[in-house]
Amino acid sequence: MSAFPALATQGLVAGYERDLPIVRGIDFAVAKGELVVVLGPNGAGKSTFVKAIAGIVPVFGGKALFGQEDVTALAAHEKIARGLAFVPQTENIFATLTIAENLSLAADILPKPARRERVEKVLSMFPDLARRPKLRAGQLSGGQRQMLAVGRALVVEPSVLILDEPSAGLSPRIAGEVFARLKAINASGVTIVLVEQNVKAALAIAHRGVILVEGRLRHEGPAASLAADPIIAELYLGAPRREART
Numbered sequence: 556m557s558a559f560p561a562l563a564t565q566g567l568v569a570g571y572e573r574d575l576p577i578v579r580g581i582d583f584a585v586a587k588g589e590l591v592v593v594l595g596p597n598g599a600g601k602s603t604f605v606k607a608i609a610g611i612v613p614v615f616g617g618k619a620l621f622g623q624e625d626v627t628a629l630a631a632h633e634k635i636a637r638g639l640a641f642v643p644q645t646e647n648i649f650a651t652l653t654i655a656e657n658l659s660l661a662a663d664i665l666p667k668p669a670r671r672e673r674v675e676k677v678l679s680m681f682p683d684l685a686r687r688p689k690l691r692a693g694q695l696s697g698g699q700r701q702m703l704a705v706g707r708a709l710v711v712e713p714s715v716l717i718l719d720e721p722s723a724g725l726s727p728r729i730a731g732e733v734f735a736r737l738k739a740i741n742a743s744g745v746t747i748v749l750v751e752q753n754v755k756a757a758l759a760i761a762h763r764g765v766i767l768v769e770g771r772l773r774h775e776g777p778a779a780s781l782a783a784d785p786i787i788a789e790l791y792l793g794a795p796r797r798e799a800r801t
Contacts, residue, residue, distance in 0.1 A: 560585055561714065567617035571612065578770050581770075581772050590746075592763075593748065605748060608639075638715065654687065654690055658703075677709050715745070718748070734759070755782065766781075
């Protein structure tokens with residue numbers, strides 16, 4: 556195992572206004588090959604945290620480290636080129652383009668000789684998309700759109716993949732398919748950081764979970780332990796209090 560985390564933050568402070576940071580000094584690390592889920596109540600700063608790592612939200616203090624490299628000040632496209640990919644919750648595909656065009660556009664960052672091969676490899680991972688590469692993305696179901704968004708991120712063959720609420724708006728069945736695909740991607744060697752509100756489903760595929768509250772990391776532990784701990788669920792994840800039996 557590498558002596559360095561695949562991805563880490565040190566005292567990360569970030570948000571949209573310098574005087575009102577949303578992320579307030581988070582120390583975080585994910586090991587190579589891990590799938591870590593970021594949990595917490597609404598307004599905890601989960602999405603802002605991963606967007607700051609991805610280079611989309613301003614960072615006002617601390618560091619974001621990709622392996623041994625300080626990538627805090629790099630633009631989003633520069634991080635992608637290094638193998639740090641991000642799938643936002645919304646606006647993550649081009650609805651007027653076809654499936655193949657969406658993937659080809661994502662491949663433009665690669666050397667020309669590698670582009671076609673990478674697009675074909677990603678299509679092979681998603682049979683639903685491979686069957687209709689000329690279909691416009693706007694005609695896809697919610698689950699298929701999410702698969703295409705993940706596929707776009709995978710075109711550059713990232714070593715770390717960050718996703719923000721990939722199950723949002725999906726039915727339980729389709730969300731389950733998305734989570735199963737993410738588990739398979741992780742098993743192939745891609746490190747994954749996943750922000751999710753679907754706590755039970757996310758913890759079921761994760762190795763470890765971290766819980767943010769008011770922009771700070773309040774708790775972390777093995778996914779199985781977090782899933783089985785009613786106090787954690789009550790204090791941090793919005794589960795109702797269980798009345799004591801008499």
